[in-house]
Amino acid sequence: MLTDLVRGRVAAVLGHTDPTEIAPDRPLQELGFDSLTAVELRNELATATGLRLPTTLAFDQPTPGALASYLRERLAVEEPAPDEPLLSELARLRPAVEAAAGDAEAHGRIVARLRELLEAADAAGRSAASDALGHGPDESDDDLDTATDEELFALLDEAE
Template sequence: MTRAAELLAANGPLTAVIHAGDLDAARHLDELTREQDLRAFVLFSSAAGVLSTAGRAEEAAAGAFLNALATRRRAAGLPATALAWDDLPDTERLRLLDVALAADEPVLVPVRIDRAALRERGTTDPMLRDFLPRATAVAPGPADLATLDAGAKMEVLTDLVRREAAIVLRHDVADGGLAATKVFREAGFDSLTAVELRNRLSRALDLTLPVTWVFDHETPRAAARDLLDRLAAPPEAPASNRDFVGVYAALVERGLQPVANDLARPPPRSGTGPPPSPNSRAGSAPPRWRPARSCPSSSACRPSPPGNRC
């Protein structure tokens, strides 16, 4: 760092820094030039720090550090641009350098995208997936499935999950989509794409699926089997007063009286009206649901009719 400081002092005030290579040198240049009026501070990074590139862990770590350094400088109001290069000829790099300096972004990724190769091979990288066209699938509705036997329904649902999974990952669906026995995580699903697949299937089949549904069922075939079971199950009936009283009693028994009171409180009415009592969240239950006088609070409760103050 001392040598770098001497070089900066000997060459007068700087107008720009363009650095490629050592991470310590990049950090020192950042510290030594913070008080100088620079027009540009450019770091040559690596696309490995942004894209999923197997076998380039060290390069990816270095690129991520330089990208973060540029982002931190920008946040501090200092000029900074990190260029996450891939293999490009020098003439192309010089041209893109001029383009990058005119852009107002701390990190740019100047790479060439072979869309034809991506369509052929597919990709699990979330950034590269955006360069692939999103296919569409015609999903069978519940009415369409109602006319099929269980075996045919299973095949249709498996095909649906396979195709929707391929669409989410931007894979080619011409061959039917994701393999029926392919594990979702191994195919490249993460938390965001898993929720996207779950949302697409929920809308297509008019089902309410848990947020973790995709990872609860490892493969498209297992997921289709669960969909078949859900479609065959009768609709859930609304909870009765007996169910409500049982839940209320269980909460009270566990010392969760405030939670039980919140559960029992009716939804707020529209319009004006007296504000709720400040003691309504704690203490006794609302008049609509009171513990029975004949039983301790840890026993079953029964609803009290309106106006009953027992």
């Protein structure tokens, strides 16, 4: 995609109608680039990518393929942390929770639902920690003192 983008911008700057005529490995200077067209190409690519690019870009990266590789290195996409989408959603919900919690009945339902979500997060966290320690589903290093009522009743149900 980046090679096609570069070839398209090179063609546009040089006044060509068909970017497929621009070979990715052909030197830009052979295509007719000079100082002014090099700066114009840099500006076009900076606008298209949002990157700050050096004015010597077309001379430092002499072919469309080399330019595409250069851009690819600078356009590395950072993966968001796994919790970022959820934390963003919770931040978005905060005003709605605060507004609805003014009603006593709504407050009770909201708190109950949030507790359910917190318990689900705790259970998932304990499961992940247990997996990280190499414990199977039947192995647990949790203490009875830290178990919730629901966990204790579930343990009794399993024992019967």
